[in-house]
Amino acid sequence: MFVLEYKLRGKESQFRAIDEAIRTVQFVRNKCLRYWQDNRGVGQKDIYKHVTALRKEFSFVKDLNSTACQQACERTWTAILKFYNNCKNNIPGKKTGDINAWGFPRRRALGYPKYSKRTRSVEFKKSGWKLNRNAKKITFTDGKNIGELKLIGSRDLYYFQEWQIQRIRIVRRADGYFVQLMLKLDIRDITPQLEPTKKCVAIDVGLKYFYADSNGETIDCPKYYRKSEKRLNKLNRRKSRKFNKGRGLQGAEVNSAHSPSQKQSNNYIKARKKYAKKHLKVSRQREEFAKEKALRLIQSNDLVAYEDLKVKNLVRNKKLAKSINDTAWSLLRKWIEYFGLKYGRLTIAVPPHYTTSDCPSCGKRVKKSLSTRTHVCDCGIPVLDRDYAASLNILKKATQGHWGSWSEQLDLNAWGDRASILVGSNTCQGKLSQ
Ligand SMILES: [Zn+2]
Numbered sequence: 001m002f003v004l005e006y007k008l009r010g011k012e013s014q015f016r017a018i019d020e021a022i023r024t025v026q027f028v029r030n031k032c033l034r035y036w037q038d039n040r041g042v043g044q045k046d047i048y049k050h051v052t053a054l055r056k057e058f059s060f061v062k063d064l065n066s067t068a069c070q071q072a073c074e075r076t077w078t079a080i081l082k083f084y085n086n087c088k089n090n091i092p093g094k095k096t097g098d099i100n101a102w103g104f105p106r107r108r109a110l111g112y113p114k115y116s117k118r119t120r121s122v123e124f125k126k127s128g129w130k131l132n133r134n135a136k137k138i139t140f141t142d143g144k145n146i147g148e149l150k151l152i153g154s155r156d157l158y159y160f161q162e163w164q165i166q167r168i169r170i171v172r173r174a175d176g177y178f179v180q181l182m183l184k185l186d187i188r189d190i191t192p193q194l195e196p197t198k199k200c201v202a203i204d205v206g207l208k209y210f211y212a213d214s215n216g217e218t219i220d221c222p223k224y225y226r227k228s229e230k231r232l233n234k235l236n237r238r239k240s241r242k243f244n245k246g247r248g249l250q251g252a253e254v255n256s257a258h259s260p261s262q263k264q265s266n267n268y269i270k271a272r273k274k275y276a277k278k279h280l281k282v283s284r285q286r287e288e289f290a291k292e293k294a295l296r297l298i299q300s301n302d303l304v305a306y307e308d309l310k311v312k313n314l315v316r317n318k319k320l321a322k323s324i325n326d327t328a329w330s331l332l333r334k335w336i337e338y339f340g341l342k343y344g345r346l347t348i349a350v351p352p353h354y355t356t357s358d359c360p361s362c363g364k365r366v367k368k369s370l371s372t373r374t375h376v377c378d379c380g381i382p383v384l385d386r387d388y389a390a391s392l393n394i395l396k397k398a399t400q401g402h403w404g405s406w407s408e409q410l411d412l413n414a415w416g417d418r419a420s421i422l423v424g425s426n427t428c429q430g431k432l433s434q
Contacts, residue, residue, distance in 0.1 A: 001166070002185040006153035008138075008170070008177040015177055017146040018122070018170055024064045024144075026119035028054060028072040033113055036080060044077050063143030065128030071167070072123075079113040086110045123169040131165070131181075133157040138168075138179060151179065160185055174276035187342045194299060194343050201297060202305040202395030204355070204387045205329045208373070210293070212387035214395045222289055228282045235275040242268040286331060294335030298345050304336055305398030308349035350397040360384075360392035 028051060035050045036042045051073045055062045061069065091110045128142045136157060140146035151157075160183050167182040202214040209218040247262045263269075297304050309329060333349075340347035357365050362379035368386065375389035384392075 002183045002187055004153075004155055004157075004181040004183065006136075006151035006155070006179050006181075008179050009150040009152050010147070010177075014147055014149060017144050018172065018177055020060075021064055021068070021122045021142075021144045021146065021170070022119055022172060024060055025068065025072040025122045026116055027058075028061060028064075028069055029076045029119065030115045032073050032076040033080075033115060036076075036113075047073055047077055064122075065124055065140075065142035065144075067125035067127055068122055068142070071125060075123075076113070079111075083111045083113055120173070121169050121171045123167055125167055126165075129168050131157070131162070149179070159190060174273060174280045188344060191342050194345070197300055197302050199301045200303040200305070200395060200399060201301045202391045202393075202398060203297070204307065204390040204394060205309070205332065206387040206390075209387060211332070212385065212391050213297075214388070214391040216388055218385075218387070219293060222285075224285065228278070228285070232275070232278055232282060235271070235278055239268070239271040239275045242271050244268065290331035291335045294332055295339050297336060298339040298343055298347075301345065303346040303348065303398065304340065305348045305350055305394050306333060306336065307352040307355060307394055309352055348398040350394055355393040355397070356386065356390045358393050360389050360396060 031054055032047050032050060036047065039046070048070075051069055055066070055069065124140075128140060130139045130141060132138070136151045137148055138151060139148040164183045164185055165181055166184050169180040169182065171178045171180060200214075203211040204213075205211045210221045212218045242265060244264060247264050337347050339345070354365060357367055359366055359375065359377040359379060359381065361381040362377060364377060364379065366375065366377055368375070373386050375384040375386050
């Protein structure tokens, strides 16, 4: 799936119509969920039938394009399925507040589907819209009267066929409305393939750096991360101060039966918007940074290896959490894998066990605390930076069996060129051609 995104330009009334469509999506989702909760053994088909009934009962549901209704329902079902899977695999989630027969707090499986309070998108399938490629405009034709909107964005609309559009999604963000065209398109078909570089690299994402690679290079975290985080916290506090507990939760968009009818103050709404905008800006900055670094890694190497980290487990350690989120590991990985696929490069995630403790030369396990920044081993290799040593281990794991007798060739004086010499030779070629 390939996603093209454009900002939408239109009249205020059109955006209100989009809001209304999004509200309907939320209504359908929550109704489906309620139906599933209230009736035992409800399957996917029953939920579909329920949506048909909803369309008969409520005219505003009928106004929404039928594929958009379907999509809302499908997404709810996906959430339910995910929960069922977690049940099957015994992944425990939050405590429910109940006490079980043995006197322990009962835990539900992770990911019990939630009622959504702030849906932000509506998704159409093959009907309900019309694209005008010449004028770069899109028209929504269902009963919600959204009408014709202009697409703002530099990407042109001509390198795909109309049938390749699988879905169209309108997304509401803090700074406007966007449309995403989801195309059935193999990115490899439209991407010029790169020449082999005969180079491999492994990266170790750490706390001190954004990452350290097996060529001995390190990339620092951009400074603006910290700065914008401070600003973000400040805006968040300001927002919280203006929140009135006695009033409805939803601020401007009060329409739920659960919240009291009184709205939050305008100042709260303003503060919330400001916070949301900043948040969006920061997340875009992170995305851009990760994207740029990932692209560079992929373009200059045939193989990129990294640790298969479960960020979820790591974030549990509170002290680390900030830096880990900051360095946006999962973003980097996502983009490495994306560009890897796009340009036909190999990306390998290796199990993360002992990559920081093992000696990259003799394999001996050298335990280190988090504050130890260097790797020292009595086998005679020079003192290495901890993250550099880890990246060598990762590369070793990724190219296992094709590494040759590299530790025997070890020339201590030339350690700095070590990795590049080795991986540049035919040791990693064997792996690649498999
Ligand atoms: Zn050693």
